[in-house]
Amino acid sequence: MADDSAQSLKPGALLAAMRQKNPLVQNITNFVAMNIAANVMLAAGASPAMVHSPEEAAEFAGIAAALTVNIGTLSPDFFDGMKQAAEAASEAGKPWILDPVAHFATAYRRAAVSALLEHRPTVIRGNASEIITLAGEHASGQGVDSGDSVASAQAAARALAIRHGCVVAVTGERDFVTDGHRAVHVLGGSALMPKVTALGCSLTCVIGGFAATMPDKPFEATVAALALFASAGELAGRDAHAPGSFAVRFLDLLAEVTPDAVDAVARVIPA
Numbered sequence: 001m002a003d004d005s006a007q008s009l010k011p012g013a014l015l016a017a018m019r020q021k022n023p024l025v026q027n028i029t030n031f032v033a034m035n036i037a038a039n040v041m042l043a044a045g046a047s048p049a050m051v052h053s054p055e056e057a058a059e060f061a062g063i064a065a066a067l068t069v070n071i072g073t074l075s076p077d078f079f080d081g082m083k084q085a086a087e088a089a090s091e092a093g094k095p096w097i098l099d100p101v102a103h104f105a106t107a108y109r110r111a112a113v114s115a116l117l118e119h120r121p122t123v124i125r126g127n128a129s130e131i132i133t134l135a136g137e138h139a140s141g142q143g144v145d146s147g148d149s150v151a152s153a154q155a156a157a158r159a160l161a162i163r164h165g166c167v168v169a170v171t172g173e174r175d176f177v178t179d180g181h182r183a184v185h186v187l188g189g190s191a192l193m194p195k196v197t198a199l200g201c202s203l204t205c206v207i208g209g210f211a212a213t214m215p216d217k218p219f220e221a222t223v224a225a226l227a228l229f230a231s232a233g234e235l236a237g238r239d240a241h242a243p244g245s246f247a248v249r250f251l252d253l254l255a256e257v258t259p260d261a262v263d264a265v266a267r268v269i270p271a
């Protein structure tokens, strides 16, 4: 007999559900990412709102179905808004996603991420260097770009997931997602993806869209977001061969790719 529940949790089915719901997601992200992340979310099928001021961030978290927080261009005002929104989302039982961009680079960023972790993120998404250092180990990354392989971050991801009771996604050539008990790889994408700035930040926002659609299944929601990026990225890489044209094609394909096309390739495999 077909397993309908497993079928309904496939990335394609979750994509269809997100497009149907078009969830409102509050994103406190960086200046580099704001525009591309909002466009990526619209193309994917979610409704982005970039709302970060401490005067309104917590109130808006009460309206939005999910929150994403990204420390890429951190400043005291943004940080206040992040803490208040994360606390409000957490208290309301809404999913919130943390993107610890280059958190290892300065004392200010390290302290900010420690404070944000106290509000219990639902999902942490980072590149390999960010995840390794978040677990307290030494990595080779400099700035916002990873200098480490996803494979070398898997143990750190599992440890973080257990320590913080959350889902951890490590992205790169071959993504890895774990909740500390289950773990999968997500295959696909294109080598041009890290050559377009803020695509990782945009993916974090899209995880917010999927988590808003399926708040009680953050592991499946995260995998679905990564599978959508892997699918659109792979297709865009067939048409475009340099970062500028790739970025345009990728955005188009996020909107054009069908749920069936996302599921047509077995890109989610056990780790």
Ligand SMILES: Nc1ncnc2c1ncn2[C@@H]1O[C@H](COP(=O)(O)OP(=O)(O)O)[C@@H](O)[C@H]1O
Binding pocket: 126, 127, 128, 144, 145, 146, 170, 171, 172, 173, 174, 175, 188, 189, 190, 191, 192, 193, 194, 198, 199, 200, 201, 203, 226, 229, 230, 233
């Ligand atoms: N070499 C690669 N091949 C295929 N996909 C990649 C590659 N590097 C990154 N990606 C994809 O790019 C997206 C952003 O990931 P990543 O570059 O790790 O984030 P960040 O921008 O935060 O460093 C993810 O969907 C990831 O799977």
Ligand SMILES: Cc1ncsc1CCOP(=O)(O)O
Binding pocket: 030, 032, 033, 072, 073, 101, 144, 145, 197, 198, 199, 200, 201, 202
């Ligand atoms: C270049 C840069 N500088 C501060 S944030 C940022 C964007 C980083 O985006 P991503 O983590 O998706 O590569």
Ligand SMILES: [Mg+2]
Binding pocket: 101, 126, 127, 144, 200, 201
């Ligand atoms: Mg990043």
